[in-house]
Amino acid sequence: MTITEQRTKPAKPSVRSQSLGVSGIRKIFERAQSIRDVIRLEIGEPDFQTPENIKEAARQAITSGRTKYTPGAGMIELRKAIADKLQSENKIHYEPIEIVVAAGATSALNLSMLAAIDPGEEVLIPNPGWATYAYAISIAGGVPIEYKLDRRRDYAFDKDYVNSLVTNKTRAILINSPNNPTGSIFTERDLYAIAELSLERGLTVISDEVYEKFLYDHAPGEVSPCIGSLPDMKERTIVVNSFSKTYAMTGWRVGYVASSAPLADAMAKVNTAANSCVSQISQIAALEALTGPQNSVKEMISVYKERRSVIVKRLNEINGFECPLPKGAFYAFPNITGTGLSSFDLAMKILETGHVATVPGSSFGSEGEGYVRLSYSNSTQNIEVAMDRISKLF
Numbered sequence: 001m002t003i004t005e006q007r008t009k010p011a012k013p014s015v016r017s018q019s020l021g022v023s024g025i026r027k028i029f030e031r032a033q034s035i036r037d038v039i040r041l042e043i044g045e046p047d048f049q050t051p052e053n054i055k056e057a058a059r060q061a062i063t064s065g066r067t068k069y070t071p072g073a074g075m076i077e078l079r080k081a082i083a084d085k086l087q088s089e090n091k092i093h094y095e096p097i098e099i100v101v102a103a104g105a106t107s108a109l110n111l112s113m114l115a116a117i118d119p120g121e122e123v124l125i126p127n128p129g130w131a132t133y134a135y136a137i138s139i140a141g142g143v144p145i146e147y148k149l150d151r152r153r154d155y156a157f158d159k160d161y162v163n164s165l166v167t168n169k170t171r172a173i174l175i176n177s178p179n180n181p182t183g184s185i186f187t188e189r190d191l192y193a194i195a196e197l198s199l200e201r202g203l204t205v206i207s208d209e210v211y212e213k214f215l216y217d218h219a220p221g222e223v224s225p226c227i228g229s230l231p232d233m234k235e236r237t238i239v240v241n242s243f244s245k246t247y248a249m250t251g252w253r254v255g256y257v258a259s260s261a262p263l264a265d266a267m268a269k270v271n272t273a274a275n276s277c278v279s280q281i282s283q284i285a286a287l288e289a290l291t292g293p294q295n296s297v298k299e300m301i302s303v304y305k306e307r308r309s310v311i312v313k314r315l316n317e318i319n320g321f322e323c324p325l326p327k328g329a330f331y332a333f334p335n336i337t338g339t340g341l342s343s344f345d346l347a348m349k350i351l352e353t354g355h356v357a358t359v360p361g362s363s364f365g366s367e368g369e370g371y372v373r374l375s376y377s378n379s380t381q382n383i384e385v386a387m388d389r390i391s392k393l394f
């Protein structure tokens with residue numbers, strides 16, 4: 001190739017990057033940008049503002065010049081506060097050296113895969129499940145293998161079936177409860193079955209708990225049980241969590257991963273190499289989130305609970321929709337097979353004609369076909385208008 005040809009030729013993206021697909025959510029999101037009065041029910045982030053005490057802690061961090069690098073694993077004060085939270089709420093004892101602060105759960109998942117999975121090893125992921133899991137595994141050179149959740153049994157875990165998917169290359173199983181997109185939660189029985197499978201087959205459990213506080217039929221303040229608290233499971237579990245959803249802090253990019261000291265050390269190395277550290281300002285804000293008043297979290301959850309009733313009631317009144325009451329997260333996941341449309345065509349019709357953005361269930365794996373995800377992190381008023389618009393279409 002001549003120098004002139006080289007000059008005009010753009011740099012080639014890596015094969016690895018090309019293997020990451022464009023998710024259905026992204027397509028809807030891009031189309032929704034160009035519709036003026038669209039109601040955004042496709043979005044997976046809280047519509048609330050970050051609580052004022054957290055913002056104030058960040059302002060003070062800036063004013064006092066706490067704007068520097070921190071250790072790659074995160075500020076020790078924050079890691080201690082996370083260890084305290086895991087002890088008091090999740091009943092697992094961690095030393096701060098077993099905790100790594102990451103840029104949200106997304107980064108925590110990437111660190112987990114890069115530190116715990118070798119190229120060619122398989123990781124079991126839920127179907128339906130969050131599309132990004134497969135990407136994090138692929139980036140690390142691992143192989144995502146989907147396991148179906150049983151939709152007829154409220155997306156329960158079927159141990160015998162998942163056991164049949166385990167090969168000599170399977171290294172880990174990823175779980176997500178409360179689940180995005182279904183809003184279902186694993187029962188204690190499910191968690192014991194997963195723990196048994198992990199012990200019998202030598203699998204690491206990667207537990208994505210970002211929606212742990214989004215539970216609507218539990219006592220206020222109660223969290224979803226953590227698999228790491230079951231007998232012999234702490235050493236086998238990697239807990240992934242984030243400040244994004246609980247404290248309405250998606251843009252601050254702060255989350256964490258709790259595991260064993262050797263894995264945490266490996267993740268800290270990866271984090272240092274890839275990011276140096278999470279912004280100190282965000283870490284100070286996260287420390288305030290954990291140690292400051294928690295009433296705003298309770299208030300947000302009670303608002304989500306009210307919206308859940310509204311959206312589920314209204315969805316069940318629409319011809320062709322059937323919506324169970326989700327137990328957690330902030331998504332409704334109705335079955336839409338009664339409309340005769342595929343989930344992508346339905347989401348497009350609702351967007352183009354009704355100006356309501358939703359996500360086709362097929363974006364969450366083959367088991368999501370026949371469903372659509374609607375987020376209720378939008379005001380009750382907007383949800384009502386969105387439901388009026390969708391009802392008119394069917």
Ligand SMILES: Cc1ncc(COP(=O)(O)O)c(C=O)c1O
Pocket residue numbers: 044103104105106107130176179180208210241242243244245250254255
């Ligand atoms: C199940 C699940 N895990 C992780 C994340 C990522 O959260 P974060 O903002 O902490 O990266 C999301 C965001 O939508 C999610 O739905």
